[in-house]
Amino acid sequence: xxxxxxxxxxxxxxMGQEVTLRCKPISGHNSLFWYRxxxxxxxxxxxxxxxxxxxxxxxxxxxxxxxxxPNASFSTLKIQPSEPRDSAVxxxxxxxxxxxxxxxFGQGTRLTVV
Amino acid sequence: xxxVEQHPSTLSVQEGDSAVIKCTYSDSASNYFPWYKQExxxxxxxxxDIRSNVGEKKDQRIAVTLNKTAKHFSLHITETQPEDSAVxxxxxxxxxxxxYIPTFGRGTSLIVHx
Numbered sequence: 001x002x003x004x005x006x007x008x009x010x011x012x013x014x015m016g017q018e019v020t021l022r023c024k025p026i027s028g029h030n031s032l033f034w035y036r037x038x039x040x041x042x043x044x045x046x047x048x049x050x051x052x053x054x055x056x057x058x059x060x061x062x063x064x065x066x067x068x069x070p071n072a073s074f075s076t077l078k079i080q081p082s083e084p085r086d087s088a089v090x091x092x093x094x095x096x097x098x099x100x101x102x103x104x105f106g107q108g109t110r111l112t113v114v
Numbered sequence: 115x116x117x118v119e120q121h122p123s124t125l126s127v128q129e130g131d132s133a134v135i136k137c138t139y140s141d142s143a144s145n146y147f148p149w150y151k152q153e154x155x156x157x158x159x160x161x162x163d164i165r166s167n168v169g170e171k172k173d174q175r176i177a178v179t180l181n182k183t184a185k186h187f188s189l190h191i192t193e194t195q196p197e198d199s200a201v202x203x204x205x206x207x208x209x210x211x212x213x214y215i216p217t218f219g220r221g222t223s224l225i226v227h228x
Contacts, residue, residue: 031213042220043158043203050213091157095214099207100146100165103216105157 006092006106013113018080021109024073025094033103034067034077035091043091049075050097082113116141116208120219128227133191135222137204140185144206147180147187148216152201161202162189194226 005024013019025032034046047057049069057067064083069075079086089110093103117140127133139147145166150158164171164178164187171178175194180187191198201223205216 033216035218043218045215045217048213048215050211055211055213056215093216095216097213099209099214100163101207101214102148102160102163103205105150105159107157 004092004094004104004106006090006109008109009107010110011112013082013111015083015113016081017113018078019082019086019111019113021077021090021092021111023075023077023092023106025075025092026104027073029094029096029104030072031095031097031103032069032075033093033095034075035093037089037091037108046077079111082111084113087112115210116144116206116215116217118204118206118217118219120204120222122222123220124223124225126225126227127194129194129196131194133194133198133224133226135189135202135204135224136186137188137206137219138184138186139206139217141206141208142182142185144208146207146214147178148205148207149178149189150203150205150218152203152221154200158203191224194224196226196228199224199226 007022033048046059047067052069067077089108091108092106095103120137148163151161152158177190201221204219
């Protein structure tokens with residue numbers, strides 16, 4: 001398996017534009033997490049899915065953020081409209097849902113909103 | 115929910131010295147504690163983990179200790195090398211909504227001076 005795959009690796013967009021980040025989890029993993037990483041706040045959990053169902057989105061900062069997981073092999077995180085303070089590295093991670101299982105991270109998407 | 119505190123935020127050592135990073139957690143139900151290393155511009159990757167039925171685990175120059183009573187765990191790196199320079203994250207895994215969720219500390223930036 002190629003691991004968790006995210007795209008794009010880098011995204012530069014203008015304030016107000018819609019941004020869509022994509023993630024392909026490891027095949028067979030049934031939990032998927034979206035994290036945002038900044039210097040100030042570290043790794044923040046935005047939302048997680050279990051068996052494609054969103055379980056907790058309380059970490060999503062605002063209504064401008066939304067996430068979907070239409071099937072077991074694909075998830076998106078959308079920001080509409082984007083703002084400069086959304087600039088961060090966004091990581092997707094997946095795991096086998098279990099008490100002692102490792103979360104595997106994708107390479108991340110570095111988002112810059114100007 | 116779970117809260118993980120990590121200290122220090124920055125740690126600077128000379129090559130060959132030891133480094134210790136400490137974390138505390140709040141949810142006594144957490145039972146799995148992984149440590150991740152994130153090199154500059156890369157994804158976090160698991161380097162060692164410890165389960166709640168174990169007090170200490172060692173892997174070459176890296177060791178982790180866990181005190182469940184006090185709810186704290188630590189990462190110890192001996193004979194540090196420049197390639198150990200990275201950001202280290204501790205995490206606690208907690209069951210929430212039927213999913214096992216990693217909650218991360220804020221990270222420790224370790225700098226090893228040659």
